Amino acid sequence: MKAGELLIAYVWWEGQPGWISILSSNNWPPNTNLTTAWKVRNTGNEAAFFKVRFMGLTSAGALLSPGGEATLYLYPVTPGPGTYNYTLDIIADTTVVRQYPFGVFTGVVPVPEYKGSVTKKELEYNESRGIIPVSGVLQNKRGLFHVTARNDMSTSQPIGIYWFINDPDGLIAEEYTDWKFGTLGPGQTHEFIGDRFTFSKVGKYGTWIDLLMGSKDSPVVIYSARYIGELCTVGAPEYKGSIARKELEYDSVRGTIPVY
Amino acid sequence: MIQLEERSPFTDTLEAMLEAGASVPLGKSGLVHVWGKNDMTTSQVMIIAWVVKDPTGLTVESYGDDAGTIGSLQDHEFIGGRFPINKTGNWTIAISLFMNRAAPVMVASYSGVLCAVTEEYKGSIFKKELEYDSVRGTIPVL
Numbered sequence: 001m002k003a004g005e006l007l008i009a010y011v012w013w014e015g016q017p018g019w020i021s022i023l024s025s026n027n028w029p030p031n032t033n034l035t036t037a038w039k040v041r042n043t044g045n046e047a048a049f050f051k052v053r054f055m056g057l058t059s060a061g062a063l064l065s066p067g068g069e070a071t072l073y074l075y076p077v078t079p080g081p082g083t084y085n086y087t088l089d090i091i092a093d094t095t096v097v098r099q100y101p102f103g104v105f106t107g108v109v110p111v112p113e114y115k116g117s118v119t120k121k122e123l124e125y126n127e128s129r130g131i132i133p134v135s136g137v138l139q140n141k142r143g144l145f146h147v148t149a150r151n152d153m154s155t156s157q158p159i160g161i162y163w164f165i166n167d168p169d170g171l172i173a174e175e176y177t178d179w180k181f182g183t184l185g186p187g188q189t190h191e192f193i194g195d196r197f198t199f200s201k202v203g204k205y206g207t208w209i210d211l212l213m214g215s216k217d218s219p220v221v222i223y224s225a226r227y228i229g230e231l232c233t234v235g236a237p238e239y240k241g242s243i244a245r246k247e248l249e250y251d252s253v254r255g256t257i258p259v260y
Numbered sequence: 261m262i263q264l265e266e267r268s269p270f271t272d273t274l275e276a277m278l279e280a281g282a283s284v285p286l287g288k289s290g291l292v293h294v295w296g297k298n299d300m301t302t303s304q305v306m307i308i309a310w311v312v313k314d315p316t317g318l319t320v321e322s323y324g325d326d327a328g329t330i331g332s333l334q335d336h337e338f339i340g341g342r343f344p345i346n347k348t349g350n351w352t353i354a355i356s357l358f359m360n361r362a363a364p365v366m367v368a369s370y371s372g373v374l375c376a377v378t379e380e381y382k383g384s385i386f387k388k389e390l391e392y393d394s395v396r397g398t399i400p401v402l
Binding site for chain 1: 283284285288289290291292293294295296297298299300302304306335345353355357359360362365367368369370372373374375376
């Protein structure tokens with residue numbers, strides 16, 4: 001007698017951190033390549049080639065002795081949004097020996113509404129620190145940008161930052177991106193500190209800041225926290241120097257120029 | 261602020277200079293010393309350049325040096341190279357002091373007379389005689 005049973009089944013698709021159990025009712029993303037794994041057992045009293053069939057696909061076969069187990073893989077693609085009923089067939093040689101019904105809902109995967117804000121933007125320059133936009137920055141001095149971000153959600157979240165600083169000619173003076181290690185608790189803040197750069201030109205420097213949430217691999221820009229605007233105004237220092245003394249030495253005599 | 265000091269070599273005539281007294285004797289060798297001072301509250305790089313010309317307008321020394329970073333209110337002595345003072349007349353110098361190496365800014369300058377050179381006339385009356393009839397005697401003939 002040929003007989004078989006399903007022991008366990010898993011599914012995975014790109015972006016998932018790990019395997020997910022296949023249940024009688026499932027919520028999968030639409031139009032997505034899946035990897036499914038089906039562990040079956042020969043519960044009959046004779047050896048047979050076992051296969052599984054699901055969503056119109058049939059797996060490769062595995063020869064199982066009575067009591068033997070094998071994991072069989074299928075790679076279906078989910079259909080567009082909707083509710084679907086599928087059946088898993090366990091096939092021993094050419095006979096369907098067991099069927100399992102599965103419901104699949106392929107709605108749009110809900111994306112959490114990320115909420116965060118940039119609470120402070122400070123520029124460190126000339127041995128001082130000021131809220132941007134700042135003025136009085138001297139040419140050829142070094143700058144260091146500090147941006148403080150807050151998680152405005154009720155759950156801990158990964159949080160990241162991106163910014164660039166442009167010089168008065170529109171060229172990039174600094175481009176920076178970073179993610180806080182681990183996650184940031186609800187209502188907590190994190191200060192991102194960039195790299196030092198030089199204010200080599202006179203004029204207005206600008207910056208573009210984006211707060212990032214979600215994950216490093218799939219960041220979500222928090223548009224409400226975006227800042228595009230002035231960073232600082234850089235001026236040339238007023239150089240002051242003088243010729244304090246000038247002398248002409250001729251043989252052993254020295255006289256103040258002009259020597260008459 | 262640039263400190264500009266201008267003195268035309270032509271406003272000081274040689275005669276006027278001679279009237280004033282001392283001048284540099286012909287035949288000496290010259291060496292220019294200039295002290296640049298950082299008048300700012302921060303350290304700054306100071307750079308100097310000068311050109312010395314003889315009375316005919318020929319450049320006899322063209323000098324430049326970067327002193328590196330000079331502390332606030334500190335000065336630095338720049339010393340040029342030796343050159344022969346071999347012509348009489350007004351020798352001139354144009355000095356420029358700069359800061360900010362990346363985009364030099366002139367902060368002080370001098371353009372004018374370096375020195376007035378005169379020939380040092382030297383001679384002596386080594387003998388004086390009075391001849392009367394066929395007799396000659398050293399003055400005073402007593």
